[in-house]
Amino acid sequence: MVTQKTGHSRALWSRGPRYAKVEDVMGAGSQPRSLVPQIADLARLALTDDEEKRLSLEFQRIVEYVDQVQKVQAPAEPLTATISGVRQVLRDDAVTSSPLADALLHCSPETEQRHVRVPPVL
Amino acid sequence: MPSVIRDLHERLLRRETTAEGLLDQSLAAIRDKDETLHSFLHVAEDTARAAARRADEEFQAGREELPLLAGIPCAIKDMICVAGLPATAGSRVLDGFVPPYDATVIERLKDHDAVIVGKTNLDEFAMGSSTEHSAFGPTRNPYDEALVPGGSSGGSAAAVAANLVPYALGTDTGGSIRQPASFCGVVGLKPTYGRVSRYGMIAFASSFDQAGPLTRTVEDAAIVYEAIAGEDPRDGTTLPGSVPSVRAALEAGVQGLRLGVPEEYFAEEGVDPNVARTVRHALGVLAGLGAEVREVSLPLTxxxxxxxxxxxxxxxxxxxxxxxxxxxxxxxxxxxxxxxxxxxxxxxxxxxxxxxxxxxxxxxxxxxxxxxxxxxAAVRQAIAREYAQAFETVDILLSPATPEVAFRIGEKLQDPLRMYASDILSVPMNVAGAPALVVPCGSVDGLPVGLQIIAPLGREDLLFRVGAAYERRRSETEGKKDP
Structure with a gap:
C-alpha cells in the first residue's frame, strides 16, 4: 500500500470523507476500467452514462499503454526534479496592489459587493 | 528563402505599402479563405486597425530603427491571453471570458508595434493533434480541405500556410507547434523550456508548455523568437540572463557540424517509409553542405x-x-x-x-x-540524461517531425491512442526540455513533410544555423510549393 507519501496527495485527500480514496473503493491494483466513476468524482466531473461507458473502455487501453514506463529501470528522483533546474525566485517583501483586481473580479459569472458569489457549500 | 517579415519591413520603410494596407490584405484573405479553413476563432479588426494606424504614424514620422515586426499582421493561438479579446482555449468552459491583461509574449509583440489580427483555432486546451477537439469545429488543411492541419496549433499553422498572416504564435506542450507546422508546410519553433515566458499563456502542462512562432521562413522564426524570448519576473521558470542572438547563426552554414541521426526516430512503429526517405534525402543535402552525419542511439525514445x-x-x-x-x-x-x-x-x-x-x-x-x-518523473530524467549524453558526441539531432503526412478529418477521432501516436517524434523534446525547429523538406503524395532539427538546451542558434542552411539550399534547387 502506498498512500500519502507526498504533500501533493495529502492535500488531494484532505477534503473530508465524501471523497474516498480510489484504493478504498477499489483496492490498489484493481482493473483501472472500473475506477472511472471514482476518478470522475475526485475530479468533480459529471459524466453521462454513455460518457462513463466510453471513457471506461478508452481509459483501460490508455493505462495499458502508459504502463510501459514500468519496464524502464530509472533511479528514483526527488519530486522537485525539473528539466530546467530550480532557482528560488522571490520578490521584495513589500505590500503591492494589483491594478487588475477589479477587472479580474469582473470576470466572475456572479459577484456581489466585490465578492464572488456562489451557492451554499452544503 | 527571403524573409517575408524583412521584405514587408523594407516595403514599409520605402513607403511602398502601409501597415493598414497590410492589415486590409490580411482581412481580405481571411474573408476570402477562412470560411472554409476556419483557422480563426476571433478576428479583432478594430484593435488591429488601431495598432496598424499607430505603426503607420511611426513610419511616417520617420522614426529610426523601427522594429522588424512593426506594422506587420500576426495571429495568436487562442491559448494566449490578449487584453480585451475573448480567450477560449477552444473550450466552452471559458465562455464569455475576456482577459483584462496581456501575456508577456503579447506585451513583447506590442512593444515591437506588431498588429494582432486575431485569435486562432486549436484543440481544446491544446490537447490534441488535429484541431478536431476544438469546441468550435475543426480547422482544415490549406493543402487539402479534407485533411487536418495538425494540432493543437492547427489554426496558426493553417493561417500562415494559407497566407492569411505572415506569422503566428502557437504553443507546444508535446509537439503542438511542430506537428501542425509539418502538416501545413511551414516553419515552427519550440524553444528550450524556460526560454519564453508562460505568463498569460493558459496552462496545460506547466513543465512542458512553451510558446513559439509559426512562420514561412527560418529567418522569420528567428525574428519572432528574438522578439518574444527572455527572462520574465512573472514566470519563475524562465531562464535567467539575456537571450543570445540567433541572427548571426542564419549565415553560418553547417560546415563541420556533427549531425546525429537517431535510428529510433526512423524505425518507430507507424513511421511512413516515404516520410523517412524524404527526411533522409534532407540529411544527404546537409552532408553535401559539409556537415558530418553520424548515427546515434536514443533507446528510450x-x-x-x-x-x-x-x-x-x-x-x-x-x-x-x-x-x-x-x-x-x-x-x-x-x-x-x-x-x-x-x-x-x-x-x-x-x-x-x-x-x-x-x-x-x-x-x-x-x-x-x-x-x-x-x-x-524518474524516467523523464533518464530521457533527459540520454539526450545530454547524445549531445556529447554530436551538435544536433535530426529526425522526421511526424510519423506521417496530414491525415483525413475524422480518421483518428474515435481512437485516442492513434491520435496520441501522431506526436511520438515530437514529444521527446518536451520531455527533455530541448529546443526543436521544424523546416519543410519535401512532400509525399503532394503533402508537406517536415525535418525536425533538435539542439541541446539553450542552443537555438544551432537550430537556426542548420535550418537556414538547409532552407537556402532547398530553395536554390527545388523552390517551394504553395498551397
Missing part, C-alpha cells in the same frame, strides 16, 4: 510518449481544476457549490479534456502516484 501522457495529464488535471464556474467563464447553476463544479466541468469540457483529466487524476491519486507519476 519509444517510452517518451507514455511518460508524457502520465506527467502532462497529471499537470493538466491540477491546472484545469480552476475551471469550476466560480471565477471566470461558464457557470452551470446548481443547488450547492459542488453541483456547480460538477455540472460546469461536465458540460464545459469536451471528451479529450475529460480523458486527460481522468488519466491525470488517476496518475496522481493515492495508491497509484508512485507507480505512475513518480515512476514517469
Amino acid at each position: 519509444g517510452v517518451a510518449l507514455a511518460v508524457y501522457y502520465i506527467l502532462a495529464t497529471a499537470e493538466a488535471s491540477t491546472n484545469l481544476a480552476r475551471y469550476d464556474g466560480v471565477r471566470f467563464g461558464r457557470r452551470v447553476p446548481g443547488r450547492t457549490l459542488d453541483d456547480v463544479y460538477r455540472r460546469t466541468r461536465g458540460t464545459g469540457f469536451g471528451a479529450e479534456v475529460k480523458r486527460r483529466i481522468l488519466l491525470g487524476t488517476f496518475a496522481l491519486s493515492a495508491g497509484y502516484a508512485d507507480q505512475y507519476y513518480r515512476k514517469a
Whole structure:
C-alpha cells in the first residue's frame, strides 16, 4: 500500500470523507476500467452514462499503454526534479496592489459587493 | 528563402505599402479563405486597425530603427491571453471570458508595434493533434480541405500556410507547434523550456508548455523568437540572463557540424517509409553542405510518449481544476457549490479534456502516484540524461517531425491512442526540455513533410544555423510549393 507519501496527495485527500480514496473503493491494483466513476468524482466531473461507458473502455487501453514506463529501470528522483533546474525566485517583501483586481473580479459569472458569489457549500 | 517579415519591413520603410494596407490584405484573405479553413476563432479588426494606424504614424514620422515586426499582421493561438479579446482555449468552459491583461509574449509583440489580427483555432486546451477537439469545429488543411492541419496549433499553422498572416504564435506542450507546422508546410519553433515566458499563456502542462512562432521562413522564426524570448519576473521558470542572438547563426552554414541521426526516430512503429526517405534525402543535402552525419542511439525514445501522457495529464488535471464556474467563464447553476463544479466541468469540457483529466487524476491519486507519476518523473530524467549524453558526441539531432503526412478529418477521432501516436517524434523534446525547429523538406503524395532539427538546451542558434542552411539550399534547387 502506498498512500500519502507526498504533500501533493495529502492535500488531494484532505477534503473530508465524501471523497474516498480510489484504493478504498477499489483496492490498489484493481482493473483501472472500473475506477472511472471514482476518478470522475475526485475530479468533480459529471459524466453521462454513455460518457462513463466510453471513457471506461478508452481509459483501460490508455493505462495499458502508459504502463510501459514500468519496464524502464530509472533511479528514483526527488519530486522537485525539473528539466530546467530550480532557482528560488522571490520578490521584495513589500505590500503591492494589483491594478487588475477589479477587472479580474469582473470576470466572475456572479459577484456581489466585490465578492464572488456562489451557492451554499452544503 | 527571403524573409517575408524583412521584405514587408523594407516595403514599409520605402513607403511602398502601409501597415493598414497590410492589415486590409490580411482581412481580405481571411474573408476570402477562412470560411472554409476556419483557422480563426476571433478576428479583432478594430484593435488591429488601431495598432496598424499607430505603426503607420511611426513610419511616417520617420522614426529610426523601427522594429522588424512593426506594422506587420500576426495571429495568436487562442491559448494566449490578449487584453480585451475573448480567450477560449477552444473550450466552452471559458465562455464569455475576456482577459483584462496581456501575456508577456503579447506585451513583447506590442512593444515591437506588431498588429494582432486575431485569435486562432486549436484543440481544446491544446490537447490534441488535429484541431478536431476544438469546441468550435475543426480547422482544415490549406493543402487539402479534407485533411487536418495538425494540432493543437492547427489554426496558426493553417493561417500562415494559407497566407492569411505572415506569422503566428502557437504553443507546444508535446509537439503542438511542430506537428501542425509539418502538416501545413511551414516553419515552427519550440524553444528550450524556460526560454519564453508562460505568463498569460493558459496552462496545460506547466513543465512542458512553451510558446513559439509559426512562420514561412527560418529567418522569420528567428525574428519572432528574438522578439518574444527572455527572462520574465512573472514566470519563475524562465531562464535567467539575456537571450543570445540567433541572427548571426542564419549565415553560418553547417560546415563541420556533427549531425546525429537517431535510428529510433526512423524505425518507430507507424513511421511512413516515404516520410523517412524524404527526411533522409534532407540529411544527404546537409552532408553535401559539409556537415558530418553520424548515427546515434536514443533507446528510450519509444517510452517518451507514455511518460508524457502520465506527467502532462497529471499537470493538466491540477491546472484545469480552476475551471469550476466560480471565477471566470461558464457557470452551470446548481443547488450547492459542488453541483456547480460538477455540472460546469461536465458540460464545459469536451471528451479529450475529460480523458486527460481522468488519466491525470488517476496518475496522481493515492495508491497509484508512485507507480505512475513518480515512476514517469524518474524516467523523464533518464530521457533527459540520454539526450545530454547524445549531445556529447554530436551538435544536433535530426529526425522526421511526424510519423506521417496530414491525415483525413475524422480518421483518428474515435481512437485516442492513434491520435496520441501522431506526436511520438515530437514529444521527446518536451520531455527533455530541448529546443526543436521544424523546416519543410519535401512532400509525399503532394503533402508537406517536415525535418525536425533538435539542439541541446539553450542552443537555438544551432537550430537556426542548420535550418537556414538547409532552407537556402532547398530553395536554390527545388523552390517551394504553395498551397
